[in-house]
Amino acid sequence: MILHLLNRSPVTSRVIDDALAAMGPDDRMLLIEDGVSGGLPAQALFFKNLAGRLFALREDLVSRGLLERCGEHVTIIDVEGFVDLTEEANKTVSWY
Incomplete structure (x- = not known):
């Protein structure tokens, strides 16, 4: 499994x-930094094929005021969850 980190807004x-x-x-995808805007319900179409494999970093959602607006298509994880995903992955790829 490869963990893909996305720090850019899909918009x-x-x-x-x-x-x-x-x-x-x-593979799994973790939305970080501005990429967490992909967690908004309006962005779910971008990630329609990632059911159960799309994650967003809680701390970045909170810092952008998006935590309460995050859609059901995303699993919210904290920094410890981020560490867990990286430990499970064979490698990590960052998309900037």
């Missing part, structure tokens, strides 16, 4: 297209 950057194209069926 303002097309790097999401490259990240999604590179993902395998067991």
Whole structure:
């Protein structure tokens, strides 16, 4: 399993297209920094094929006032969850 880290908003950057194209069926994606805006319900369409494999970092959601607005298509994790995902992954790829 590869953990893909996305720090760009899917609305303002097309790097999401490259990240999604590179993902395998067991890979996971973690939304960090401005990428957590992908956790909004309006962005769920970008991630329709990632059911159960899309995560957002709680601390970044909180710092942007998005925690209470996060959609059901995203699993919210804290920094400890981030560490757990990296330990489970064979490698990590950052998309900036």
